[in-house]
Amino acid sequence: MSFLTSLVNGLSLGSIYAIIALGYTMVYGIAKMLNFAHGDFIMVGGYIIFTCVSTAGLPPAAGILLAIVLCTLLGIGTEKVAYKPLRHAKSNLAVLITAIGVSYLLENLALLIFGADTKSFTNVVTWPGIALFGGQLRIQGVTIVTILVSLAILIVLQLFINHTKNGQAMLAVAQDQGAATLMGIDVNKTISLTFAIGSGLAAIAGALLCSAYPSLTPYTGAMPGIKAFVAAVLGGIGSIPGAMIGGLVLGIVEILSKTYISSQLSDAIVFGILVVVLLVKPTGLLGKVTQEKV
Amino acid sequence: MALLEVKNLSVYYGVIQALKGISFHVDKGEIVALIGANGAGKTTTLHTISGLLRPKTGEILYHDRDITKMPGAQIVRLGMAQVPEGRRVFADLTVEQNLRLGAYTRTDSNKTAATLESIYRRFPRLKERVRQPAGTLSGGEQQMLAMGRALMSEPDIILMDEPSMGLSPILVNEVFDIIKAVHEEGTTVLLVEQNARKALAIADRAYVLETGTITMEGKASDLLNDENIRKAYLGE
DSSP states (O other), X not given: XXXXXXXXXXXXXXXXXXXXXXXXXXHHHHHOOOOTTHHHHHHHHHHHHHIIIIISXXXXXXXXXXXXXXXXXXXXHHIIIIIGGGTTOSOTHXXXXXXHHHHHHHHHHHHHHHOSSOEEOOOSOOOXXXXXXXXXXXXXXXXXXXXXXXXXXXXXXXXXXXXSHHHHHHHHHHHOHHHHHHTTOOHHHHHHHHHHHHHHHHHHHHHHHHHHSOEEXXXXXXXXXXXXXXXXXXXXXXXXXXXXXHHHHHHHHHHHHHHHTOTTTHHHHHHHHHHHHHHHOTTOSSOOOOOOOO | OXXXXXXXXXXXXXXXXXXXXXXXXEETTOEEEEEOOTTSSHHHHXXXXXXXXXXXXXEEEETTEEOTTSOXXXXXXXTEEEEOTTOOXXXXXXXXXXXXXXXXXXXXXHHHHXXXXXXXXXXXXXXXXXXXXXXXXXXXXXXXXXXXXXXXXXXXXXXXEOTTTTOOHHHHHHHHHHHHHHHHTTOEXXXXXXXXXXXXXXXXXXXXXXXXXXXXXEEHHHHHHOHHXXXXXXXX
């Protein structure tokens, strides 16, 4: 039973990584940049919910909704102010370094406003969960909700991308910005939309992550952000199903190695797997080999 | 009356001047060819008209509107489409998704469906490959797809950049037949080609572009008989 419990917990943690990785992979695919500040949007979402629910006493649903809206706006704003001016910079490093700068800015703003002490987050999922096999297997409500939410996000995202004009425009911009412009697609708007979706998803991940692991600090988003990046690369960066699979694999491996091998070594194992996958298949699990055509 | 008018257009890539103040016009209902060697500035000209590049000086008028500084995506909405050099189909998307993206600016879904059907009638080979990723098509099929995609917006003018490039002689003829047919149905065409003989054969008028300057212009039939043109571009 403990194996099953670990597996379900891994699935749940992996679902959170997957939601974050979706944001990473979409922004990379469409805006061609690694938004290293992406993880910190989780933390921002967490603090917004914390403030709404614990300080202002609002219902959790209102807090989550507000966090999604504000993170979305913050994502659009960040892209406009910090990344867009560098879109045609000579070196890709310029925007990468800026993203790291945005990450530090967000973390230190949170430090300034909320202080360094750990806030105990109220679980936004009040459902206690279920017990199976006569109480031998207990699954927490937040675990189940996390898995279901990420599944729903994946389905909605796939429908959006494959069956709406904006979704098709995103795919077009991801492949060829010039040709997309010739179709009448506004590339700037499409990139804004991508950041909006990615940041909104980060807020949802924030709500789920802080509910499952109820402690909130200005650095809460940093490590999950890096792991989600690893998940995106593992799955093949730019690929949406890849991000999902990469996230799930990472979460399951992390929890299983924590349970059966060593808590201290779990991160080393997770990153070790990335190294092995990249050695065998440099484009990631679902990544495509792209050829430069002349 | 000129549908498209380019006045004194200069374009730079960094410090290199690609277009040195060129002027030309395309009247409604014409096929106008822009011929010239590799690197003469033909693609630069089309990219600038479509708003992918910004000129340093000069003006572009379309339907008597100044579109010089208009964003490329908006120019499409005024009824201009381009078949870019190298086709640039969306390789991971299916044939049908590519065609539907061509109608991105249209909101009349019933009429769009009718246009799609007419494209499939014109290009039966695309119809057989509706669900196939565009990247798996042959070069000729990709060229048909790129033309079909541009026609999906039902443009008033279509800019074609080297549509015959890399195709077999049979396919080249097919492509030129399609250009003629599209033109006969009322679409104005600005055709950029290295295949000067073919281009001049179907064009009404033509301009010769040499290292960023227009060196000759006239009726296509006159240029076809011009001795300098025959030597420089027709290999005689």
